[in-house]
Amino acid sequence: xxxxxxxxxxxxxxxxxxxxxxxxxxxxxxxxxxxxxxxxxxxxxxxxxxxxxxxxxxxxxxxxxxxxxxxxxxxxxxxxxxxxxxxxxxxxxxxxxxxxxxxxxxxxxxxxxxxxxxxxxxxxxxxxxxxxxxxxxxxxxxxxxxxxxxxxxxxxxxxxxxxxxxxxxxxxxxxxxxxxxxxxxxxxxxxxxxxxxxxxxxxxxxxxxxxxxxxxxxxxxxxxxxxxxxxxxxxxxxxxxxxxxxxxxxxxxxxxxxxxxxxxxxxxxxxxxxxxxxxxxxxxxxxxx
Ligand code: NAD
Numbered sequence: 001x002x003x004x005x006x007x008x009x010x011x012x013x014x015x016x017x018x019x020x021x022x023x024x025x026x027x028x029x030x031x032x033x034x035x036x037x038x039x040x041x042x043x044x045x046x047x048x049x050x051x052x053x054x055x056x057x058x059x060x061x062x063x064x065x066x067x068x069x070x071x072x073x074x075x076x077x078x079x080x081x082x083x084x085x086x087x088x089x090x091x092x093x094x095x096x097x098x099x100x101x102x103x104x105x106x107x108x109x110x111x112x113x114x115x116x117x118x119x120x121x122x123x124x125x126x127x128x129x130x131x132x133x134x135x136x137x138x139x140x141x142x143x144x145x146x147x148x149x150x151x152x153x154x155x156x157x158x159x160x161x162x163x164x165x166x167x168x169x170x171x172x173x174x175x176x177x178x179x180x181x182x183x184x185x186x187x188x189x190x191x192x193x194x195x196x197x198x199x200x201x202x203x204x205x206x207x208x209x210x211x212x213x214x215x216x217x218x219x220x221x222x223x224x225x226x227x228x229x230x231x232x233x234x235x236x237x238x239x240x241x242x243x244x245x246x247x248x249x250x251x252x253x254x255x256x257x258x259x260x261x262x263x264x265x266x267x268x269x270x271x272x273x274x275x276x277x278x279x280x281x282x283x284x285x286x287x288x289x
Contacts, residue, residue, distance in 0.1 A: 001025070003148065004056030006049050006072050006079070007093070008033045010228075011119070012062035014126040015092070015152045016043070019060075022151040027055045049073075053082030058145060059089050065237050066095040073103055085111030090145060092133075094118045094173070094234075096241050097166035098248070100136070104162040113141040114162060117149065118169035122230055130154045134172070136165035170245065173238035177259040177276070179213040184280035187221055188287055198222045217277035229275030236263045236272075 001024045005016040008030040016038055020026045026043040028035050029052045035045040046052045049072045053059050059079055061072050069091055073079045079089060089107050091100065091114070104114035115137030125131040131153035135142055142158045149156050159168045186209070190200040201218045204210060220226065239260040246253045265282035266274060274281075283289075 001058060001148065002027070002056045004028070004046075004052035004059040005043075005062070006030070006052055006059065007062035007068075008035065008038065009062070009064075010123050011092075011126045013038065014123070015060075015062060015131075017041070018129045018151040019148065022148075024148070027052050048077040049075075049079045050077040050082035053079040053087065055082075057087055058148065059083075059087065060148075061089070061091045061093060063093050064234065065093070066099045069093050069095050069103065070099070074106065080106065080110065083107070083110050083112050088113040088115070088141060088145060090115050090117050090148075092117045092119055094169050094238055094241075095166060097136075097163040097170065097245065100163045100166050113138070113144075115141055115145065116162060116165040117145075118165055119153065120169065120172050121153070123228075126152070133157070134159050134165040134168035136160055136162045136167075166241075167245075170238060170242045173235065174242050174253065174256050176213065177235060177239060177263075177279075178255050179211055180217050180277060180279050181255070181259050181262065181283075183211075183214050183218050184221060184277075184283045187218060188280060188283050188289060192287060192289060217275075220275060220277040221280045226271075226274040226278040226281075228273065229277070231273050232263050232266050232276050232278065233272040235276045236260060236267070239263070 003019050003024045003026050005028045020041050027046050028043050029046040039045055100116045107114040117133050117135045119131040119133050121131040132155040133149050133153040135158045159165050187197040191197045242256050262279050262282040266278055
């Protein structure tokens with residue numbers, strides 16, 4: 001397959017590497033990041049998203065936010081200008097489910113297929129090719145692109161129609177934020193009470209309070225290693241999507257809103273680019289710890 005990849009950042013670069021390692025022809029574009037080791041492996045570097053779409057059957061997008069995806073697809077020299085009927089666009093960024101439906105309608109009007117396929121698993125999962133991938137789209141186009149997704153992920157689920165992959169990802173980010181908050185509160189409580197938080201974490205692992213977040217983020221909190229990982233500004237973007245969706249659905253997400261405020265405390269301390277486990281710093285400020 002001729003595959004195009006747009007967005008070669010923390011996640012996109014290793015994901016694109018798996019596509020080329022899987023034996024596919026690869027064309028790439030990033031508005032800032034150089035193709036470097038991908039070019040060394042044989043990927044062709046393009047000078048625009050349009051050029052990627054002209055030279056690929058399947059175009060994968062992995063950029064930060066909804067306006068970035070909109071720019072990649074529909075700005076001047078964007079993907080839409082380079083598409084012809086029968087091509088497939090897969091957006092693997094984490095963006096608005098509502099905007100996703102609008103983008104998909106415009107791409108489908110060009111005679112192409114559109115799937116949203118955001119991921120969970122972080123940089124480690126991207127490098128290992130073990131991401132969880134949550135897909136929205138038609139079963140037919142899902143079957144066509146599944147071999148490509150298999151190169152990048154392990155737990156690959158067709159959640160439903162277009163936008164449902166993004167909805168699943170927002171749900172994922174709610175759980176992750178609230179669990180980071182719970183682990184932060186618990187370890188801070190233990191520490192203020194005079195117990196060693198490292199020993200407390202160890203004692204809880206394997207019990208009912210155990211989780212990947214207690215394991216990975218709990219360790220980061222204890223060792224004070226807040227280099228991303230997953231940046232606070234990206235998680236704030238995801239919680240905004242949750243809160244914006246909740247407003248439209250006329251429902252409350254009280255603890256999601258509270259986690260968003262805690263991330264804002266970190267951002268006010270200059271921590272927008274810290275790992276999201278640094279939410280514990282906001283709790284520490286409130287506890288005078
Ligand atoms: P990143 O900021 O490291 O990389 C994004 C890349 O997109 C950058 O190299 C940037 O130059 C490029 N880009 C932005 N706009 C562009 C445009 N118009 N044209 C071409 N290139 C453009 O971000 P990331 O960490 O790789 O995250 C990408 C997406 O994956 C985000 O939606 C994020 O929420 C999601 N995600 C990230 C992680 C993680 O751990 N980093 C985990 C799961 C999901």
